[in-house]
Amino acid sequence: MPQADDPSESRQRCVVVTGASSGIGKATAMAFARMGWHVIGTGRDRKRCEEAEADIRAAGTATARLDMLRGDFSEMHEVRRVARDIGALTDKVDVLVNNAGGVRDGFYGTSEGLEATFATNHLAPFLLTRELLPLLERAAGDTPPGLVRVVAVSSSGHRACAGMRWYDLVMKTAFEPGAAYCQAKLANLLYTRELHRRLIDKGIVALAMHPGRVGSNFASHGDQGMQAYMAANECAAPEQPARTIVWLATDPELGGKGGCYFHDLAEEQPAPQALDELQAEKLWIESERILDRVLEPAT
Numbered sequence: 001m002p003q004a005d006d007p008s009e010s011r012q013r014c015v016v017v018t019g020a021s022s023g024i025g026k027a028t029a030m031a032f033a034r035m036g037w038h039v040i041g042t043g044r045d046r047k048r049c050e051e052a053e054a055d056i057r058a059a060g061t062a063t064a065r066l067d068m069l070r071g072d073f074s075e076m077h078e079v080r081r082v083a084r085d086i087g088a089l090t091d092k093v094d095v096l097v098n099n100a101g102g103v104r105d106g107f108y109g110t111s112e113g114l115e116a117t118f119a120t121n122h123l124a125p126f127l128l129t130r131e132l133l134p135l136l137e138r139a140a141g142d143t144p145p146g147l148v149r150v151v152a153v154s155s156s157g158h159r160a161c162a163g164m165r166w167y168d169l170v171m172k173t174a175f176e177p178g179a180a181y182c183q184a185k186l187a188n189l190l191y192t193r194e195l196h197r198r199l200i201d202k203g204i205v206a207l208a209m210h211p212g213r214v215g216s217n218f219a220s221h222g223d224q225g226m227q228a229y230m231a232a233n234e235c236a237a238p239e240q241p242a243r244t245i246v247w248l249a250t251d252p253e254l255g256g257k258g259g260c261y262f263h264d265l266a267e268e269q270p271a272p273q274a275l276d277e278l279q280a281e282k283l284w285i286e287s288e289r290i291l292d293r294v295l296e297p298a299t
């Protein structure tokens with residue numbers, strides 16, 4: 001538990017949950033609202049956002065606060081705009097849950113010349129975390145070291161990707177939806193390792209998890225094969241991975257576990273290619289390069 005002299009105890013803690021309009025993100029946002037936090041949720045689809053907002057609000061304590069923002073995270077200028085909107089709502093972020101994402105049923109090019117799976121699942125959390133870093137650092141400034149967290153929702157699907165496709169990271173050629181998804185989820189783990197390395201001295205801890213097979217809106221965005229696979233197999237309720245996300249976000253004992261990977265309230269060993277520190281650093285540099293290319297300089 002936070003210590004008695006923890007100044008963050010005297011203020012409402014703030015969590016940003018991306019993809020809070022549905023499934024795992026919505027269950028996570030509801031859990032934080034039940035704990036009385038200031039919850040900032042993001043979503044894309046207007047109707048799902050409105051429904052989720054009502055459900056999260058209903059789950060919250062009397063003192064919980066909820067703000068729901070919308071943006072398409074396959075577009076980097078939208079991610080940056082949402083980050084600015086978050087900055088207008090709070091000056092401190094204690095926890096960032098990078099959850100928004102999923103698989104697609106084909107190649108979708110974005111207005112910025114990217115591919116939507118890689119953009120949404122990897123580049124968006126990379127950029128959002130970068131933009132929110134000042135708010136995370138401010139929260140870390142009045143919190144015991146290790147309690148400010150960035151949690152990535154990855155997937156065991158990363159094991160199916162032998163390594164990053166450096167010659168065509170944004171998958172302009174030979175696109176296959178499942179391969180694109182697995183590469184993006186490997187990227188989540190490499191990114192978490194490198195983020196941990198870069199933030200270790202700032203009192204901010206980066207952790208990653210995989211939710212398992214979960215009954216959500218996930219399959220509806222995938223192709224027929226994905227939909228059939230999900231329909232034929234037993235799925236956990238979104239509340240199950242949400243419990244693990246809340247644990248990763250709040251348990252003081254996990255402050256020393258930066259860069260690690262978890263499932264169902266326990267640490268797991270990811271695939272060896274997710275542990276490669278040179279690849280992790282290379283992904284960071286390549287991601288910066290792609291973002292420099294697609295974004296106007298920040299004003």
Ligand SMILES: NC(=O)c1ccc[n+]([C@@H]2O[C@H](COP(=O)([O-])OP(=O)(O)OC[C@H]3O[C@@H](n4cnc5c(N)ncnc54)[C@H](OP(=O)(O)O)[C@@H]3O)[C@@H](O)[C@H]2O)c1
Pocket residue numbers: 018019020021022023024025042043044045048049071072073074099100101102103120153154155156210211212213214215216217218219238
């Ligand atoms: N379900 C599983 O079995 C499973 C397994 C492994 C990993 N995961 C991961 O778990 C995370 C959550 O998925 P879920 O199962 O909860 O699926 P979900 O019910 O489809 O929820 C995904 C959330 O991400 C949002 N999102 C997706 N693409 C977006 C975009 N381009 N811009 C903005 N928001 C976007 C969705 O918004 P909309 O409501 O607008 O669609 C929704 O809020 C994902 O990262 C997924 O890859 C899921």
